[in-house]
Amino acid sequence: MKCPHCGKQIADSSQFCEYCGKQIKKKANPKGLWIAIVLLSLAVALLAGIMIYRMTPDTGAEPAPIEPGPDTVVVTQPGPEVEDTIPKSAPEPEPKRVSDFPRHDAVRSMLSRMSDYEQSDNFDGLETIFAPQLLRYYKAKNISRSEVIENYRNYDSSFGVYGKSSSYRWETLSIKRISDTRAEVVCIKDYHIDRVDENKPSDFVLEMHFVIDNNYQVVSVYDNQLSKY
Secondary structure (H helix, E strand, O other): OEOOOOOOEOOOOOOEOOOOOOEOOOOOOHHHHHHHHHHHHHHHHHHHHHHHHHHOOOOOOOOOOOOOOOOOOOOOOOEOOEOOOOOOOOOOOOOOOOOOOOOHHHHHHHHHHHHHHHHHOOHHHHHOOEOOEEEEEOOEEEEEHHHHHHHHHHHHHHHOEEEEEEEEOHHHOEEEEOOOOEEEEEEEEEEEEEEOOOOOOOEEEEEEEEEEEOOOOEEEEEEEEEEEO
16 A cells, blocks of 8 residues: 555555654545444344333233134033024934834733623723724624624623633733734633533633734734634
8 A cells, every 4th residue: 555645655554654654544444334334233123123022012812713614613601691603403303203002011901801891791891992893803894893892792692691701821922013003913812601501612712813903902803712611
């Protein structure tokens, strides 16, 4: 570099001119100055950002709720004025109940009552045993209940009977469902009658065949005679 005072060429690192002896004042490096200014500015900005963050109060705001879509189920906690937000769907149809017809106990009760009504000539009770119209009554076909009851009324006088009793062998009771409203019932019956003519048979073993409806009324009846004596 040149001395700013005398113009002589001197070393760049010289602090005094070796010719005129005057002090050499070096100009500041503008490039280094700009770097220092930029670094200082970044440091100030960073410090200001940290201070602003720390001074900002925490509002405790909750994140915005997600808007429910068509497949989203939203459930709220129950409260005095809070309603369940689950859409109310139509109630599921009740499963179709399978009928318990024919029930064993109901069939046995019907046969027991029938036997009691026959022995005591309880014709009003017998009317509850038979359906209004029967498909078969022993050898008769398509017979009404009133005709069946009339047959019971005439039975004793027609066959010379003055007393009768019967009992079912429950261990032989068989029940088969034919349809929703019909069932077939088979059971062996011991039947005794007191007859005016003692020479005629008075004891019978009968295989009774019934068809009953879902009201447990007889719609068909006949027997197979297994033995008599």
